[in-house]
Amino acid sequence: MNLRTARSLRHEYELYVEREIEDYKDSVSRSVILSIGDEAVASLRAQEQLALDEMVLWDEVDRIIKKRLRIPTYQTWRRRRLKMLAKYKQPEHWGLQPDEPLVRAITGAATSESHVLVAGAKVEGAALFLAARGCEVTAIEPAADAVERVLSAAEAAGLTSRVRGYVSDLGHWQPDVALQAVVCTPEAFDGLTLTERSHVINVLQSATTDGGVHLVETIVAGRTAMTLDELRSSYQGWQISVERELGAPPCFLARKGSA
DSSP states (O other): OOHHHHHHHHHHHHHHHHHHHHHHHHHSOHHHHHHHHHHHHHHHHHTTOSOOOHHHHHHHHHHHHHHHHTOOOHHHHHHHHHHHHHHHTSGGGGTOOTTSHIIIIIHHHOOTTOEEEEESSSOHHHHHHHHHTTOEEEEEESOHHHHHHHHHHHHHTTOGGGEEEEEOOGGGOOOOSOEEEEEEOGGGGTTOOHHHHHHHHHHHHHHEEEEEEEEEEOOOTTOOSOOHHHHHHHTTTSEEEEEOOTTSOOEEEEEOOOO
8 A cells, every 4th residue: 555545544534533523422412521521621630631721621522432432443444444445446336337338448547546527317336436446536417416415425435535526517517627537428418409519528528638538328219419420420539439238228438549
C-alpha cells in the first residue's frame, strides 16, 4: 500500500470514529451526557490533570464514549476496511457482470485518479464500482432522489470522497475537470433534440483526454433517443465498436485517439 492510501485510510478512520461518537451523543439524553462529563472530570482529577480546560474535558468525554462503544483500534478497523474494499472492487458486488462492456472497457482505460462521468438511470452500481476502483466519479441524474441514493450508497460504502452527485440533465451541465471516461444510459439523452444531443456530445468529447472512452448504451425499441447511426456520425475520428452481450442491448463504445 502506498503512502497516500495509508494516509487516506487513517483519515477515513478518524472520520469514522468522530461520526460514531457524534451519533452516540445525538442518541442519548442530556442527563447521560452530563453523567459522562462528571465521569470525565473524575478521571482527569485522578490523573492529576492540572489544565482542566473545556477542550481537555471534551477529549476525555470522547475517549469514554469511544470505550463504551467498543470502537475498534485503527489496525483492527484497517484490516476490516481493506477486506471490504477488495470486495467493493468486484463488479458482481454492484450487480455488474465481469465481462460486460463497462467493466472491460472503462476499467481498462481509467486508472486511479481518473475522472469518470456517469449519467442516466441506474447509475448507482456503475458509479460505486468505478469509485471503488479508485476513480473520481461524477454522477448526474435529473431526479433528486436518484442522486440522493447514489450519494447515500457512497457514504455507506465509505466512498463519499470519490463520488460527486448533480441533479441535472446533460443539456445543462458543463464538465469542470478533464474526463477519462463517460458512461451514459439512454435516459441521459431524454428530452434533448438532435441539435442538443450533438452539442452535449461535442462538450463531452472536448472534455475527454486522449485515449479516453465513451460508453453509450443503445436505445430500447420505441424510445426517442440516439441510434447507432447517429452515434457513429457523432464520433467520427474516434475508434468505434459496438459491444453486444447476450440478453442485453448493444453498447456503443468509442475511444478518443491522439490529436
